């Protein structure tokens with residue numbers, strides 16, 4: 001049976017990715033310290049090990065099961081928090097990764113698929129759609145930790161695929177789980193929390209409405225977590241002549257306001273939308289050029305309407 005190791009596999013993207021590998025007949029090994037993740041998948045071919053990704057346990061697993069490909073998702077992801085706790089982010093997302101990869105190489109791991117982020121692009125001069133060759137100007141310690149990791153990985157002799165995820169949203173396959181960790185403040189996760197809550201009336205704060213964007217709110221590029229799971233899967237199989245970087249986004253600009261109003265059309269909750277303060281570490285405009293991704297991966301990306309509908313359906317599914 002083919003096998004894959006997923007670090008951070010108990011998290012939001014990791015769980016969807018694990019599900020997809022299982023569907024494709026793989027044995028899945030998950031290494032996760034449950035800092036934000038949960039052990040959710042019940043499948044006899046899915047094996048969880050509760051540990052730090054840089055640990056004796058992980059290395060024993062790699063040795064014992066002769067793992068040659070790793071999907072590396074473990075890390076901290078809150079760019080706002082990273083502004084206040086930069087060392088937490090640099091240590092877990094970069095310094096530990098460096099030590100981890102050195103050890104993996106000595107254990108004969110051949111390929112690493114790395115979850116980077118649109119945060120490496122940071123604040124561009126104008127509201128440009130960014131391609132993989134655009135200038136990298138991370139503005140948060142989170143973005144910088146990903147950028148440092150990329151710079152280290154791309155030079156390695158092992159096979160490396162760097163995936164710059166844009167805004168990942170929507171529920172996993174079979175609507176079983178969604179972004180669950182209480183500290184996360186992603187837009188659709190916040191709307192989901194409102195939908196789940198027992199209260200009928202809510203206030204939703206849009207963080208900043210005077211950005212230099214068409215409607216004044218931040219503009220983002222949403223990609224369905226199910227599409228990201230597929231991209232992770234195909235990245236483990238892609239034939240490689242050199243190490244590669246891909247933007248993983250839909251290439252469709254969606255402002256915060258636009259997404260909120262799409263959601264308001266579906267919900268029965270009473271939600272008053274108010275203006276809240278800007279958040280530290282939030283670039284105004286982050287939208288991908290995804291031509292390179294679409295030229296290499298045979299995938300039809302789901303739309304923002306589908307992501308919003310699926311998020312809503314997730315709560316109401318019996």
Ligand SMILES: NC(=O)c1ccc[n+]([C@@H]2O[C@H](COP(=O)([O-])OP(=O)(O)OC[C@H]3O[C@@H](n4cnc5c(N)ncnc54)[C@H](O)[C@@H]3O)[C@@H](O)[C@H]2O)c1
Nearest residue numbers: 008011012013032033034035036037052053074075165168
């Ligand atoms: N969600 C997004 O929109 C998004 C966008 C860009 C990039 N990413 C990247 O994708 C990856 C996964 O993100 P996610 O949204 O699933 O977040 P998540 O918090 O749900 O998943 C991260 C997982 O890593 C685990 N983890 C953290 N540090 C660890 C450590 N030292 N050892 C073992 N496990 C550890 C956590 O417990 C969690 O299960 C992250 O690297 C993140 O930076 C996510």
